[in-house]
Amino acid sequence: MILSAESQKAIDTYLTDLRGQLRPLRPEDANDIVEEIHAHILDKSAGVTAEGVVSATLAALGTPDELAARYRIDELLKRAQSTRSPVVSLFSLARWATLSLIGLVTFIISSVGYALGAVLVVIGLFKLIYPRNGGVWFDPKPGGHGIDGTAGFSFVGGGTWTHPGHEVFGLWLAPSCLALGALLVFLTFSLGTWCIRRFWRPSALREV
């Protein structure tokens, strides 16, 4: 098969652009995709001498950006299903959130879950490092029975400061917060992965 210089240039430009758009993927995966698309273009053009065939084939594939986007999001969510990293999972969910309502809801719930988990872990670490300065305090109203009092976490610098209220959990706050925070991060991660498995439809199926 002999392609005109113009057709060959159009193919080369298309494949170069496609390779560039597939950069977020692993190089071997991107290379595999580009080679397959190249083979498809050559097969479609085989035995046909008309100049328009190559440009029609490229048009049927969509722009390199459109074609790469279908692979990218699928690859991203595929990676999210097998990853152990909450960061990768959350990054993938953020991409999914731009594509569907269920993705958006999952992303919001996951963000809240991760944020709460992180806050609990930070509190636990604070308590470990500054056992006398950080804690959950319960401060009953003067003259009351403590039911209407205020409670909350506070942290104050300085070595000799003492909170006027009653510290609720004491040193147990550190392991409790660390365990709860880790559990929350794990549950949020599991929920995100489950939602992707349950609700994600490949982009190719959405755009038929």
Add this chain to the structure above:
Amino acid sequence: MKGASIPTVESSEKWEVQLRKGSLELAILAALWDGRLYGLEILRELENKSDLIVVEGTVYPLLNRLRALTLVESEWVESDSGHPRKYYRLTPAGRKRALEMTRIWVRFSARMNNLLAHLNKEARPVPKGRKDTA
């Protein structure tokens, strides 16, 4: 009637698109049932044996996805055309999935055909020269 929406040709087309979307995965698995095919052969199989007209830029990412789900496997094979081709074949999981989907499809379509039998007579196009009395 205020506020009522009138069904249009456009909404029927949207429904048809949804129907095609839902059947594409099964169609690809069915196309691969008899043996390995490469991308363009799959596209031609779908065009020739079904009413599915699949956009070329759609089928390759979908094949990639099916491979990730281990429903198909692929291998590069040298060809007489001067360039290698990537062939796809069903895995045991893919064959199982194709059979499951076929069972569901056959049962569903039989029941729908039963339900639509009397509508089908009404929906047939009126032959030329005959007045529609409806």
